[in-house]
Amino acid sequence: MIKRILVCVKLVPTATSVEMDGQFRLKRDGTSLQLNIADVSALEAALRLKAATPDAEVVVLSMGPAKTSQTLQELYALGADRVILLSDPALAGADSFATAKALVAAIRCLGDFDCLLCGRRAIDAETGQIPGQLAAALGIPAVTNVQQLTARDNGFLCQRRLENGTAQLEIAAPCLLSVCEYTYPLRLPGIMGKRRARDKQVEVLTAVAVGLSAEECGLRGSKTKVIRVDTRAPGLRKCRYCETDVLAEKIREVQL
Amino acid sequence: MKQELLLIQGTLPDMGLQSKAAQLALKGHLTLRVISGANLEAATADDGAIAKALIPQAQNARVILAPATTRLRAILPMLAWYLQAGLTADCTHLDISPDGTLLQTRPAFGNSLIATIETVSGIQMATVRPGTFPVSEGAEQIPVETLQEKPAQRVKLLEFVPLADSVPLGEAKIIVAGGAGIGSSAGFLKLADFAGRIGGVVGASRNAVDAGYVPYSAQVGMTGITVCPKLYIAVGISGAVQHLAGMSGSTTVIAINSDPKAPIFQYADYGIVGDWESIIDQLMEELS
Missing domain, CATH: 3.40.50.620 (HUPs)
Incomplete structure (x- = not known):
């Protein structure tokens, strides 16, 4: 029986272009934020598992600037039982290794869980590395790129999308599953949910509170370092607007 | 060391x-x-x-x-x-x-x-x-x-369903790629028909794959496959950088899009602004 589902979510900039500071860190202030698109699927999957299992609890964990707590608070209205934000200026500039380390420290403070769900990648950095790093650090099995999942016995059944086909897998709990974008559309908050959310607060944890030392955090705790950033030049080709006869001619040329 | x-x-x-x-x-x-x-x-x-x-x-x-x-x-x-x-x-x-x-x-x-x-x-x-x-x-x-290793117990493979048609996108001379603008799986069938007639294969942007119009194997771009065909025809693809990264090595790029402001035109050698279906119909007629 499922007792607790953890969901890791990230708020990402809504803008298609972002700015960076002098140390090549993403400027997260001043840009509007939204729930990362694959994390939406992970959260909805968790809420569905909860709906199918009485007494199951959904705990949402996010890492980011303090101001993200406003957006995260709305997740209570959807049915999250606890929303936790790991937030500390010391964590800024973390690469995937340092991010995984921080999340693991926070997860260890939350107690046992049956399933850790996350999106398969974030649309800002697109590394998709956090799920694998979390699973290795927590010593639990993992399936990435999940397109469908259901609870079964002491584990989960899931469908994994691969380049050359689809794998149907059975995984034992506790485990990590990373979910694809658009797998499950997120529900809308109901009146009851909104009412319940009113008196709930996002629990904010600092790096020290989860037992992280300064050396383990942010840029200092990272294993990779951005040494240069170049702007990709737009408009590498000069477009000639034309009619279909010119295109047909081009196609014939290539066919020869 | x-x-x-x-x-x-x-x-x-x-x-x-x-x-x-x-x-x-x-x-x-x-x-x-x-x-x-x-x-x-x-x-x-x-x-x-x-x-x-x-x-x-x-x-x-x-x-x-x-x-x-x-x-x-x-x-x-x-x-x-x-x-x-x-x-x-x-x-x-x-x-x-x-x-x-x-x-x-x-x-x-x-x-x-x-x-x-x-x-x-x-x-x-x-x-x-x-x-x-x-x-x-x-x-x-x-x-x-x-690599040799003992089989694992924690994850069990129950079934593997291979993709019906594994498109050799990486080897194609001509790729006809569709984006979210294609709008449906049926639209992609039409693109496939067109691609087949001109000796090309069908590719897709991530949005089209995520929308379920076409399998992941067709995905061109940062999280799909990188291609460099002689001719790349982008149909209904706006031209997100992730997609451009996967096809910018193509010799010639043609863009067909109803939005004249779509970034794809900045990365194309030839462009037509208009409804993709009628443009493809017209092309098929001219090439027949």
């Missing part, structure tokens, strides 16, 4: 990356070793078990590379954690200094920025976007070791 460049190949070996790895090993004064986990990937579904089996293989590695396939993008982060090593995802360019420092380049933050990254840990790890590097002669002659 760690002196090996370890290349890990999976079910879909990237011979271009194998060629690149040989060049990097030479320049960085490292010994190239190629390990294949393909047999394991078929036998077990547990990526964690494969990652663990790779730990002893990495003892002498200064650099570890792998193609950024779905499975290796799950396995490498696990291995990186076990080795406490830095890992850069989905690189599009690699270079190495004579002392073995790996320079890893990748598009960053899903837009117009290209970041060059160095690893501060002893072992430098990177996954590389499949199809990024051209295959050079002799890549097949590099000996490949096979």
Whole structure:
């Protein structure tokens, strides 16, 4: 029986272009934020598992600037039982290794869980590395790129999308599953949910509170370092607007 | 002193990356070793078990590379954690200094920025976007070791359904790629019909794949396949940087889009603004 589902979510900039500071860190202030698109699927999957299992609890964990707590608070209205934000200026500039380390420290403070769900990648950095790093650090099995999942016995059944086909897998709990974008559309908050959310607060944890030392955090705790950033030049080709006869001619040329 | 460049190949070996790895090993004064986990990937579904089996293989590695396939993008982060090593995802360019420092380049933050990254840990790890590097002669002659490992228990493969038609997108001379603007699976059938008539194959943007119009195998771009056909016809594709990264190496690019402001036109040699269906109909007529 499922007792607790953890969901890791990230708020990402809504803008298609972002700015960076002098140390090549993403400027997260001043840009509007939204729930990362694959994390939406992970959260909805968790809420569905909860709906199918009485007494199951959904705990949402996010890492980011303090101001993200406003957006995260709305997740209570959807049915999250606890929303936790790991937030500390010391964590800024973390690469995937340092991010995984921080999340693991926070997860260890939350107690046992049956399933850790996350999106398969974030649309800002697109590394998709956090799920694998979390699973290795927590010593639990993992399936990435999940397109469908259901609870079964002491584990989960899931469908994994691969380049050359689809794998149907059975995984034992506790485990990590990373979910694809658009797998499950997120529900809308109901009146009851909104009412319940009113008196709930996002629990904010600092790096020290989860037992992280300064050396383990942010840029200092990272294993990779951005040494240069170049702007990709737009408009590498000069477009000639034309009619279909010119295109047909081009196609014939290539066919020869 | 760690002196090996370890290349890990999976079910879909990237011979271009194998060629690149040989060049990097030479320049960085490292010994190239190629390990294949393909047999394991078929036998077990547990990526964690494969990652663990790779730990002893990495003892002498200064650099570890792998193609950024779905499975290796799950396995490498696990291995990186076990080795406490830095890992850069989905690189599009690699270079190495004579002392073995790996320079890893990748598009960053899903837009117009290209970041060059160095690893501060002893072992430098990177996954590389499949199809990024051209295959050079002799890549097949590099000996490949096979990874042996005990089957895992925690994840069980119940069934594997292969894709009905594995499109050899990477080898196509002409690619007709559709985006979200195609609007439906039926629309993609029409594109496939057109592609078939002109001797091309169908590709797609991530939005079209995510919308379920077309299988993932057709996805061109940062999280799909990188292609460089003689002719790339982008239909109803707005031209997100992630997509452009996967097709900008094409010899000629034609863009068909109803939005004159779509960024794809900045990356096209020829463009038509208008309804894609009527344009394709007209093209079919002219080519028949």
